[in-house]
Amino acid sequence: MAPYTFELFAPYNKQAGLRLKNANARMFGLDIPMELNEQDGYWRATLDLADGIYHYQYKIVTKSWFEPEPEPALPDYTNDETKTTEENEEIRKNYHNEHEKRVQEVKERNKKREEEITFTEVWYTFVDPYATEVDERGSDDAFRSVGILIFKNGKRIVDEYEWKYDNHIPLVSNDKLIIYEIHIGDFQDRFTDVTSKIDYFVELGITAVEIMPIKEYPGEIGWGYTPRYHFAIQSTYGTTAELKEMIDAFHKHGIRVIMDGVYNHCDVSAPYTAIDHDYWFLHDPKDRVYCWGPEWNYQKYDEKYKIWPARKYVGDSIKYFINEFHIDGIRFDAATQIANDEFLRVVVEHSKQQAQDRGFGPEFYCVGEYLPDKPEYVISNGGPMDGVWHESFYWRIRDSVFTGTSSWEDLKDVIDARRQGYKNITDVVNYQSNHDHDRLLVDIGKELQIFDVDAFRRVRMAFTLQATSYGLMMIWMGAEFGEYKEKTPGIAKLDWSLIDDREDNSNAINKEQLQYYKDVIQLRKLNLALSTPNLEFIFEEENDQIMAWHRWNSPRYDPHEQGDHVVAVCNWSSTTYEKYEILNIPRNGKWYEWLNNDKEYIVANNKLTVDDFIDHTVRVFIYEVKRSEEEERVSS
Structure with a gap:
């Protein structure tokens, strides 16, 4: 037995209690009172625990007025063909009125709670916001979700995984990042499944994976952009030890791991929403159109306890993932909506320092999702982030693939992002698709009715543009072999049969596409010119829709002592x-x-x-150095 202290920061709530049971027990016993320390605002209860696995919950007298409103947007529905136009219109009108009535009822209840403060006598049972593991069916009573505490040798532990490959081989620096965005569930179900395909990532040649959110969210299927618990991982993906094993396997092969973090908002059922909503979150959303849940209030400062509550909690979560899971970077989702550069600047600086203090990995990369992207958001221009998702690149390249170069200068702006005001190659991450957009192959089929060889050729053109443009590059999983499924927050698993060996060779086009991606990635990795800021446009013939640009590096960094030179020539026209x-x-x-x-x-x-300059292709020429010679030099 050893003492363990349960603690909960809820400084202005009147009462709090602890519920605790052995994991094998079905029901909780009597509530255990917790005591408030007025000096630091924490409720605490200290108990002697034997080694084992425990389930626990907290109870508190809530200070929240918050009750979620019904979804503001009416669902899509089709007309009933058995009814007249007037009858369908009446159904639509009645549905709208009923929806508005429900919204108003919730608003009235919330207003009454605010004005009369009647909500302060309501007890709320919830999972510890700092729980590192959650079981949503851990109890047989009405409050099923429980936090899981593992106690061993008199201490709380997360798991017993031992890291093996932190310093196995050097990880690439930020300017060498070739990122592969992945959704665990749709890639292949679980962390262990991803680990089993590590050779696929190695053969593809990418140098980093960016993993869509894995913090625990409601339900079993989703993208994870409404996190409920910021320290627990989504249990349907696997255990913390399996996540660590996956990251360790990536590091073993020199592949960095970037985590997608959602720090603008959380799910409506997250614990702090009902503990003391307005202490942690904005009372009203900054923008009701772009609101996905309660929004953290990073402006809130508690003068009594000298603390920024939301900043501390989110900062603690980031610190936990860096230390516990050895991640190498963070994507900040919805950074535009966070709209607090001061907080972002501090958390990015702390994250970098914390990663450096671990003693492995050369750098930490923080990239923000800003819509629209602007150079003012990156560190080189006084902003908080290392880089931004280059959304303007996506739209310009997409338009050029669809309709040709309608705006020559706009296209040049995204190929050479310095023309937009960016200063470093790490300032922008270029992509032709990501989880927010359909894959380019899907769009080409849906909107242009172009399929097969012609469609695949346009995708190759866009990918080669990525590789030869200014900035880093990112691939949305499956694009490399022609995945055809449309985007959905539901299930859309990659069709790995597209690159299986088939007797009839009916998937030859998919396997050729995969090989093309590997070749372009190899070019990007081996040729030093493509990771420098040097780019100039050397030829433009707008009438023919032909453009060429030159990339090069200084001879002093070049093993050939003459400087690497790359020329990319693009044919956007429909003419061969x-x-x-x-x-x-x-x-x-x-x-x-x-x-x-x-x-x-x-x-x-x-x-x-x-x-033989075929339409919708990019031709890439290397000065004085054959590919075979370059690959041989690197391998030796």
Whole structure:
């Protein structure tokens, strides 16, 4: 037996209690009173515990007025074909009126609670906001969800996993990130399934994975963007030990792990909403259109206890994930809605310092989702983030794939993000799709009715644009082999049969697409010019929809002592040119086409003649260095 203190920060609530049982017991016993320390605002109860697994809950006299309103948007519905237009209109009107009535009833109750303070005598039972594991069916009573506490050798532990590969091989620096965005459930169900496919990630060549939210959220299926508990992981994905094993496996192969963090809001059933709503959250949302749940109040400062409550809780959660799970970066979801650069700047600085103090991993990368993206949000321009999701790149490239280059200058702005005001290659993360958008292949089919070879070729064009543009690059899982499912917060598992070996070779186009992605990623990794800030447009023929740009690096960083040089030439038109002359090539001599078996071109008078220039393709030429030679040099 050893003493353990349960504690809950709820400084202005009147009463609090603890419910505790052995994990094997079905029901809780009598409530255990907790005492408030007025000096620090914590309720505490100290008990002697034997080693084992326990379930626990807290009870408190709530200070919240909060009751969620019904969803503001009416659901879609179709007309009843057996009824007249007038009857359908009457049904629509009645439904709308009933919905508005329910909304008003909730608003009236909330208003009454605020004015009369009648809510302060209501007891609320809930799971510890700091619980590191939650069982939603841990009790047979009305309050089923329980926190799980593992007690061993007189101490609370999370699990017994021992890290193996923290310093196994060096992890890449931020400017070498090639990111693969993944949803655990749709990739292949659980953490262990992802671990079992580690060779796939290695062969693809990516250097980082960005994992969509894994903090515990309501239900068993979803994207995780309404977290309920900020320290517990989604149990349907697996255990904390299995998550650590997965991250360890990535680190073993030099792949960094970036976690998607939701710090703007939480689920309406998160514990603090009913403990003392307005102490932790904004009373009203900043923007009702873009509101996904109670929004943390990062402006709230408690003068009595000298604390920023929301900042501390969210900061503690970030600190926990960095230390406990050895992550290498964070994506800040809905950073536009957070709208508090002071808080973000502090939490990013602390995260970087904390990661550095661990003693492994060269850097920590913090990227924000800002809509629209702007250079003022990145550190190089005085903002809080290392980089931003480059949403303007997505829209411009998508438009160019669909309709050609309707705005030549806008297109150049996103290929060379310095024209938008960004200063470092790490300032922007370029993508042709992500979880918020359908994959480009899906959009091309739905909107243009283009399929098969022509559609796949346009996707390849967009991906090669990513690889040769200014900025980092990100792949949304499945795009690399032609996954066809539309986006949905429901189940949309990757169809791995698309790259299986089939006797009839009916999936040859998917396997070829995967190989193309591998080749482009290899180009990006091996050629130093593509991870420098150097980019210039050298040829433009808007009437023909042809553009070329040059990437290079300084000779002092180059093993060939001449500087690496890459020229990308893009044909946005619907025309295939048998031969096309590109002027202003930066160097005369031999150039090799990386994605075409090192085909050799001789440039004289700074002119390159491209053969068989198919519509909607990007051709990539490397100066004086064959792909085979570069790969051999790196492997040796």
